[in-house]
Amino acid sequence: MNMDKPIRRVAIFALLLFFGLMAQVNYVQGSQAEDLRTDARNSRQYSDVFNNPRGQISTGGVVLVSSTPTNKDNPKYGRTYKEGPVFAPVTGYFNGNASQLERAYNSLLSGKDKRVTRQHWFDAFIGKKPDGANLELTIDPRAQRTAYEALKNQTSAGRRGGAVVLDAKTGALKVAASWPSFDPNEVAPQTGTKGVKRLEELDQGKGVIKPLIDNALSQTFPPGSSFKALVAALGMEKLGLDESSSVNTGPLLLPESNRPLPNSHDSGQCAGTAPLKGAFAESCNTSFGRLALDLGIQQLSEGSEPYGFGKRVFVEPDFPAAVSDIPVSFTGADGKTVQTGRDGTARSGIGQENVRSTPLQMAMVAAAIVNDGKIMNPYLVQRARAKDQSVLYNADPKEYGQAMKADTAEQLRGMMRAVIEVGTAKNLQGRNIAGKTGTAEQGGGNPNARWFVGFAPVENPRYAFAVMTEGPNDGATNAGPVAAAIMAQVLKK
Template identity: 35%
Template sequence: MNKPIRAVSIFCMFLFLALMANATYLQFFKADDLNDDGRNARVTAASFSRERGLILVGDSPVARSEPVDDRYKYLRVYPGRKVYAPITGYLQLGAQTGIERSQNAVLSGEDSRLFVNRLVDLLKGDTNQGGNVVLTLDADAQKAAYSSLRDTVGPEGEGAVVAIQPKTGRILAMASYPSYDPNELASHDRETREKAYDRLSDDDHQPLLNRAIQTRLFPGSTFKIVTAAAAIEAGLYNADDRIPSGATWQAPGTRGENNVIDNEGRGGCSPKEISFATAMGQSCNTAFAKMAVEVGPERLRETAEAFGFNEEYLRDLGPQARSVFPEEVVDRVDGEARDPRELNDAETARAGFGQFDVQATPLQMAMVVAAIANRGALMRPYLVQEVQTSTFDVLETTEPDKLRDAISPQTAAQVTDLMVATVDDGTASAAAIPGVSVAGKTGTAQRGVEGKAPYGWFTSFAPAEDAEVAVAVMIQEAPGRSISGGRLGGPIAKAVMEAVLEK
């Protein structure tokens, strides 16, 4: 063999080796990544050609596959439509969202726990069927959350509701408004689904957004629950103490009208000292501003983080926005960033009543009140109750997972007493349920944008002495209505709590 032929032969050999290496890499090492990639049309098309598992709320499917006579054998159908859409998501050629995405391995039948079922189907010559996913949702609570939210904010409004079972972390309701009909996006007709997606994605109200876990806003006065817990936990005050307040207050060393904190006309907050119950019940900004400064930014942050701020905790649905209590502040002078510093007194004061840079999702604020209702123990929230085979045999049940003790039982009991007084004699009276002790707290958070209406919040749990449900309501927009956390959010929370308690 002469030298040129030998060189060509060696080159060809390297080409074959490169092809073999690439095929091995793609088919073995990258196989799982490629199969899970939403852009893999072949895998997606295959999932439409077999019966996908059910998504169930109780015994009722909120997502199922129906046989059709077209190039694909099955069409994904969503009987729950807008009520459940932010949770179920949708299955579309080339895209998956919500539970359809997070639980895809089970629903498609590819999960390792379904191996025996796949093997039996293969031996019998049957088409592989996906497994079922049972959600934690309470159907009555979910419908109450969605309908009352929709009716309150109106057709141009925006908001979210989350309800949690405090002792377990089980999510009983998760409503986001506006919502969408996933059946339009699951259509096999390309023009239909593309028109639907373009319309929804171009909508300024963002109906595809799950505001319950993906929108974080200033929590306003609902954050005073955290500040109160931090002060009691630190031994600074007890629930029956008198605390500093006043008609207005400005942190030492600050100037200008923008740094003056007032109580928005609530005269009961004006005395230099008031009861802790009055401060919570009348939502006195000056009292909690002073309290936050006394607690200090480090301890206030520690308490917020104990409740879940600056952390991600929901494993079975995403993406999730992380709620924030600021860890540091970076000042700029002439465009140059200075070294990070701790919050000063003025910033800590505003953080103490849920302003400055404090941001929270509705799920986060539901976790805060759920932990207080659960004697201080914070449970991991979850949406998937069970994984089943296609014949409804249970493969796995989610067990409650305690994240940590956010506060002591003694502190939780004192904060509960303050919140009960806020429903009985304060701003949260709209959530009162006859014959049931309800704990609650309102919040009306300024956006920091002149001329824009505030955000409305409401948090509550019941029965206060042994809670079965904790609720957070967030009103982001309600055109034509005066936004107040108590006035708008209270009746929504009440409807959800009643739906759970009337079982």
């Protein structure tokens, strides 16, 4: 009996064992490779982030952020930010972790996004890492610079300022500036442990100043009288008023405490009765306190939701702005929840009490006024291109919602023009802007939050803006000129 047959069978079985191994290796390295590379437990992907150049971020033909080889092993690539502090509210930082667009668009910038890898599947096949995609932003670089400088000059030491300009027709963000800012170069990968320390320092901040949290999109402030634009819109829509409706501008005693809600002046339009337009132009607190009481806090809060209040506004996917709110009930720092009473409702009507808004949110209110009540969803990234210039993503302006009637918007445009012509901001005449001033008291020895929210140009407006600076005095003298300077730059062709 010879053994050739069983030997051959065992030989075939041995071959099957090898086929099994080959199949498994194919499965692991072929179809599972992507999942393994991105597994949360895989520490390679985190060290890998410095091994490849990230895409550039540019705006208006200016390259803001680029990756530069360090000629070292780790990190292989650094990150360079041109005019870092000016554009940091938009670009954010990157050091492995990231913020703002560096974070929101990480997958495209690093080249790991499916839109890049799908296009370059052959690169993945031969193990070549796809290059990161480049981003082109909507920001107007000159206006952004102007905004940064103006905010710096108009903000008190140790306080904050923010400015946002929207193209009301599309939602494109033209300016998103913040003071104080930080220089992302100081925390870029090439700075090593020094950068890590610096980032901790920035994260800690100093007093109210948190440099990593920008004051344009990510920080809320009491909007003060600039909020009256929204209250006026709600009054016209819900209470059937129009710009010529006569309103009581005389003294108002708050219903619960019987203490007066003061006007800044009791002369002119604020002397007793006035058309709504006049009360708006001269910013009579009592009329808007009464309006708020007539509306009630519920209607005030719900009515502001179509504008974006009460929820996160996403500037880009994965890039939400801070939540602006007109709270019906407010939970303080002590953890106690307090219902907003009648007094609080009246004060909410003039943008005080617990009303908080980002400059972006107030710019969206102005955008509704510019665009016949329709708000376009704000966005920052115009398009993303692969290294070979093919377009991977192109911004498609989307409607955020119809916040007010076209007629209401038209009347409000007139009312905002009146603020300049005959109202609280006569100092801005001839600057080709219109808007509403706001001076919010922040209490506790803090300086005022001074606002100017409006649009430009005065005729056939296109851009909506909101400017906020902290300091003494008021919105007309301290925020208005900032807005005027920024808009002059935006409108310059």
